Amino acid sequence: MDCVDAGPRTRASLAGDLRALGLGAGETVLLHSSLSSLGWVCGGAVAVVQAFLDVLGPAGTLVVPAFATENRDPARWAGPEIPVAWLPLIRDSLPPYDPALTSCRSLGAIAETVRCWPGAHRSPHPQTSFAAIGARAAELTSRHDLPSELGEESPLAALEAAGARIVLLGVGFASCTAFHLAEYRLPWRTPRDNACVMTTPAGRAWVPYRGVLLNAGDFAELGADLERTGAVTTGPVGSAAARLLSLPAAVGFARDWLTTHRVPPG
Structure with a gap:
């Protein structure tokens, strides 16, 4: 999809x-x-969130991933290498998760803006939280069990039950978090030990x-096959290529696709 720059976005x-996309x-x-990806936006991320709320109206709800990506063993952090000698001090000093304070800037300016929005709700998971604003925000973020990072006891499953739709705005299917819910439903799963800093x-x-x-x-390959169906x-939103799709349909397709295309471990 080619999006022609037509001046400032508002x-x-x-x-x-x-x-026009269908929302x-x-x-x-x-x-x-x-x-x-949107081009120059008058008002930046705040204007983008306002545009979504204008379209969704008072009965609608906007949800974003609000992951605390660094709330894990620093030896597993992505990005620039950290000297091994620093790791003990980082482990001892990393702040505990606080839904009101812990940033999700690594997910982008729009996600961070939603997290900080007046009246926003955020799920309690210390690594893979979601933030929401709107009519169903509290309901959709109320449960997020620690072992269910993106599984059945997470906002993803609540969004599926609510018949939510996904908007990929200037990003590809590699960012489609809902596909992870399908991974929890595969005939096989590989456990992974994890840990995070919390206030107990x-x-x-x-x-x-x-x-x-x-x-x-x-x-990305999974999403391309889904798109072909x-x-x-x-369509274009600003200068960005945008995609709109049903979350329940995406999860169902992903489960079947992953079952067929992935080789079971062991």
């Missing part, structure tokens, strides 16, 4: 583009986004738990 122009009032939306009754502590080994390495609406 709250009103972005709302018009979202309506409507009262919907529940899981948004993955890249602000820079005894104070700050690393809390261990057993999650699931997840892998987004083939999500006609289940994805595409």
